[in-house]
Amino acid sequence: MDIITVTRENLEQEHICCAISSNEDCQVASKKSWLAERFDEGLVFKKGNVRGKCFIEYIPAENAWCPIEADGYMYINCFWVSGQYKGQGNSNLLLNACIEDSKAKGKHGLVILSSSRKMPYLSDPKHLRYKDFELADTAEPYFELLYLPFDKSAPVPRFMKHVKSPAIQDEGFVLFYADQCPFTAKYVPLIEGIAKAKGVPFKAVHIETTNQAKQAPAPTTTYSLFYNGRFVTHEILSEKKFEKILAEIVTDSKTI
Template sequence: MELIKVTKKNIEEEHICCAISNNEDCQVVSKKQWLKKRFKEGLVFLKGNVRGKCFIEYVPAENAWCPIEANDYMFIDCLWVSGKFKGEGYSNELLKACIADSKKKGKLGLVILSAKKKIPYISHPKYLKYKGFKLADTSGPFYELFYLPFSENACKPCFMKHIKSPSIKEQGFVLYYSNQCPFTAKYVPIIEKIAHDKKIAFKAIKIESTEEAKMAPAPFVTYSLFYNGEFMTNEILSDKKFEKIVNEKAARE
């Protein structure tokens, strides 16, 4: 497999794997606009020359859209290889390229967001442990921060203190999200409309900068839904899944 680095120069010609549609699709537009702004912050997007989800996205941890303290580390935003490529070794190739690039840039190691068990949109802890990653820190309700140090004396990264127990003060549904994932461009407006039509208290807060991301109330800045102050889910909800949650809350109340 050949690895292709997506840059400002070729981004319009290259598909970005997680949103395989034409360049006029709202998901593709939002993701590519987000990437263009992040390239100047050191973000790297490497993808395989295959038609499908096979890529790794990483950035210097100081510029990571995640509330962590990991100076001089490289943060992996996403490592995604779809099931149809299972057994081909593509995940290993992408990770190996990231490690080599990070060492070349003088980084202390890699850091990545995970969880106690496999959940949507979060790297699988079993795979990370298999590749030598170690647990660095934890955050409620299930988040884990893993790191792969390049030397024995490398300092251990950690979550920022304000997200150790994710919660907010606002009542009703409150969604924090960003266009780091292309799917938010499609599905956030859908659940916003459902909430409006049902006259449900709903507020969507879009993260627009690294500074805002660092102060987000939960580790997964891409998508974090709260209800009456409590964290609910990081899964990017479809209309049916959101309506199910709304109905369950209504039944309990």
């Protein structure tokens, strides 16, 4: 498999959005717009020359949309190889390309957001440890910051203090989200509509800048849902999954 580096020049021609095939889809447009704005900040998007989930996206950690302190590192936004492209060495191919590029740019190493167990929308910790990533820091309830230092004397990355125990002051549902993942463009309005129809307090906070992302209340700035101040999930919810959460945690039947 050949690797293509997506740039502002070829962005409109390349397939970049997971399982979404049409450039006319609002999710694709949202993601490509987000990427275009990040290229000047050092973002790199490398993909296999295929139409499928086979890519790695990374950016200097100083510009990462994640509340971490990891100056001098390269932060991996997303690393995804699945389906028919697994088991063929493509993961190694992409990761090695990222490592070589990061070393050439003088970085201390790589850093990535993961979890204590395999979870949707977070990189698989077992696979990363197999690739020699180490634990740098943790944040409640299950987040792990993993890193791959190029030099053992490199400083250890860490979460910013304000996300070590994610919480906010607002009542009702509050969703913090960004366009970094294409799926938010579709699913945020859908669950917002469900909450409105049921009379459930719901506020969506759209993260639009790196600084806003750094100040976000949870490690995952792509999607973090809170209820009555308590962190609920980072998983991008379908209508069915949001309905299930409503049934499980909203106890005041008068609000549903």
